[in-house]
Amino acid sequence: MGRKRAENSEPRRRGRPRKVTPAPVLTVVATPVAEGTKPSASDRKLAEFYGKYPHVVPGSVREPTDADLKALSHCHGKVCTVRCQDCGAERTINLQDAFQSQRCPKCKLTAIKARRQERRAAREAKRAAS
Numbered sequence: 001m002g003r004k005r006a007e008n009s010e011p012r013r014r015g016r017p018r019k020v021t022p023a024p025v026l027t028v029v030a031t032p033v034a035e036g037t038k039p040s041a042s043d044r045k046l047a048e049f050y051g052k053y054p055h056v057v058p059g060s061v062r063e064p065t066d067a068d069l070k071a072l073s074h075c076h077g078k079v080c081t082v083r084c085q086d087c088g089a090e091r092t093i094n095l096q097d098a099f100q101s102q103r104c105p106k107c108k109l110t111a112i113k114a115r116r117q118e119r120r121a122a123r124e125a126k127r128a129a130s
């Protein structure tokens with residue numbers, strides 16, 4: 001007397017193989033907004049600003065404090081904190097300077113020197129070739 005099939009073995013399925021649905025991709029929302037409230041124009045502008053300048057520390061845009069005013073040579077309007085893309089040092093700058101302040105003064109100088117040297121090397125290579 002032979003057993004027909006083991007009790008715990010999976011029954012054979014007929015027809016098309018089962019469809020495998022991929023896991024849903026979770027999208028990270030940059031600024032969570034409470035239900036029912038629309039982001040204001042200034043909120044949207046700020047989110048755009050942070051998206052445009054990744055070196056600006058998120059949430060650092062503010063009215064200047066006394067310490068900020070002391071650190072800046074000139075100040076008009078809001079300030080923000082930026083992180084140097086090379087060494088990671090943080091410093092406070094005027095908001096309108098964000099587009100040109102990806103590096104701290106030290107790294108900026110290093111980058112300028114490196115670029116200059118690169119150009120000179122390229123120029124000399126060109127001269128040697130001709």
Ligand SMILES: [Zn+2]
Nearest residue numbers: 084087104107
């Ligand atoms: Zn730096």
